[in-house]
Amino acid sequence: MGALRDDHPDYREFLCSEFFGVVEATQGFLAGLVENAESGRHTAVLTADSREQSLFQEIGREHSREGREVAGLLAAYRIGATVAWRHIVDESLRMSLPTESLAALATALFNAVDQLSAASLRGYLDEESNTSRHREHQLQELAELLVSDRADTAAVRALAARAQWPLPARAALVLIPDDNALAPGLLARLGPVPWVRRADSLVAVVSDADGPGRRRWLTAALSGAGAVVSEAVVLDRLPGCLPRAQLARTLLGQRSIAGDPLFVDEHLDTLIVHHNQPLLVALREHALGPLRDLPEAARERLEDTLRTWLVQMGNQQATARELHVHPQTVRYRLARLRELFGDRLQDPASRAALLLAVAWGPPRLDAPGGGEQGGVPRPSTGRTEQREAS
Numbered sequence: 001m002g003a004l005r006d007d008h009p010d011y012r013e014f015l016c017s018e019f020f021g022v023v024e025a026t027q028g029f030l031a032g033l034v035e036n037a038e039s040g041r042h043t044a045v046l047t048a049d050s051r052e053q054s055l056f057q058e059i060g061r062e063h064s065r066e067g068r069e070v071a072g073l074l075a076a077y078r079i080g081a082t083v084a085w086r087h088i089v090d091e092s093l094r095m096s097l098p099t100e101s102l103a104a105l106a107t108a109l110f111n112a113v114d115q116l117s118a119a120s121l122r123g124y125l126d127e128e129s130n131t132s133r134h135r136e137h138q139l140q141e142l143a144e145l146l147v148s149d150r151a152d153t154a155a156v157r158a159l160a161a162r163a164q165w166p167l168p169a170r171a172a173l174v175l176i177p178d179d180n181a182l183a184p185g186l187l188a189r190l191g192p193v194p195w196v197r198r199a200d201s202l203v204a205v206v207s208d209a210d211g212p213g214r215r216r217w218l219t220a221a222l223s224g225a226g227a228v229v230s231e232a233v234v235l236d237r238l239p240g241c242l243p244r245a246q247l248a249r250t251l252l253g254q255r256s257i258a259g260d261p262l263f264v265d266e267h268l269d270t271l272i273v274h275h276n277q278p279l280l281v282a283l284r285e286h287a288l289g290p291l292r293d294l295p296e297a298a299r300e301r302l303e304d305t306l307r308t309w310l311v312q313m314g315n316q317q318a319t320a321r322e323l324h325v326h327p328q329t330v331r332y333r334l335a336r337l338r339e340l341f342g343d344r345l346q347d348p349a350s351r352a353a354l355l356l357a358v359a360w361g362p363p364r365l366d367a368p369g370g371g372e373q374g375g376v377p378r379p380s381t382g383r384t385e386q387r388e389a390s
Contacts, residue, residue: 037104060123070124081113138163143194172209173230175201189221227261273360287357290340305333307358
């Protein structure tokens with residue numbers, strides 16, 4: 001009790017309050033130590049089903065349940081062994097005990113303390129594992145509720161309380177491909193969060209994803225994972241975020257958009273256009289019909305010029321700079337486009353439809369009446385490669 005006074009006062013208090021019970025329980029244990037030393041055995045002092053094993057495992061479990069660190073408990077055991085050994089040495093010298101007997105007692109004592117420490121550590125880790133698995137199960141149940149359209153506010157609050165997950169005002173969904181071998185580790189970087197499997201992704205719910213510094217933190221945590229982060233919304237709107245995030249994951253896989261991770265709210269325009277691929281194909285076929293019968297190289301040059309000119313709001317100098325061609329080349333191509341499209345290039349509604357058709361693609365029109373799926377930069381990206389001046 002004196003040795004525990006400064007660093008481990010809670011264990012000292014336990015010994016004070018349970019002194020006679022501890023002394024009584026210790027007598028049989030000490031008799032076993034002496035018997036083990038006398039016999040010369042160096043086997044375990046405690047059997048797997050002994051009372052002491054069960055008792056010390058339960059002590060470890062109780063520490064876990066109370067949220068106390070096991071390191072302090074194991075340190076108290078070492079202090080106990082040190083004090084016990086000092087008394088053994090003093091008594092052995094008084095009795096002129098042979099050196100061999102003293103060595104046997106030392107082996108028996110420290111083997112026993114190792115076993116008791118191992119028993120408490122095993123109980124602590126077992127309880128931690130059970131608690132962790134139970135909480136993970138509750139978090140998965142919570143995620144199921146949060147991404148479903150049947151979430152009940154009271155049920156969400158109750159399950160969040162049991163899972164010890166503070167309900168945020170706003171949250172976002174993070175999709176990580178489940179074929180990524182690092183997915184579990186990446187998920188762990190987000191901390192204890194509700195998560196569930198959906199299709200080919202792990203879907204995690206991240207609190208306050210739009211808070212100060214959170215986007216930077218998510219970028220660092222998810223870099224290289226091929227992850228998608230939905231918009232941050234109030235909790236009852238989370239189910240609506242999932243289809244958009246899944247579409248973004250599909251487009252990311254097709255290289256139609258880019259991001260590491262990809263934040264959905266930075267690509268909402270692309271998602272709108274690609275939400276219905278057959279409709280986008282039909283729009284391109286209709287809007288770009290005048291280009292259909294041209295040779296492929298000429299068609300691509302004119303489509304690039306039309307895209308850039310529309311994005312640059314008719315500024316021919318900016319169009320030439322982005323395409324890396326001479327302004328005269330741009331004027332020539334625009335004249336050709338006016339021949340093909342006529343008054344449609346001057347009509348605001350027609351220009352809006354053309355911008356949708358050329359700014360997000362392919363599918364490119366590579367044959368009459370058909371298209372080929374693929375991906376190109378968003379309209380703000382522009383082409384940087386050198387083009388022919390003709």
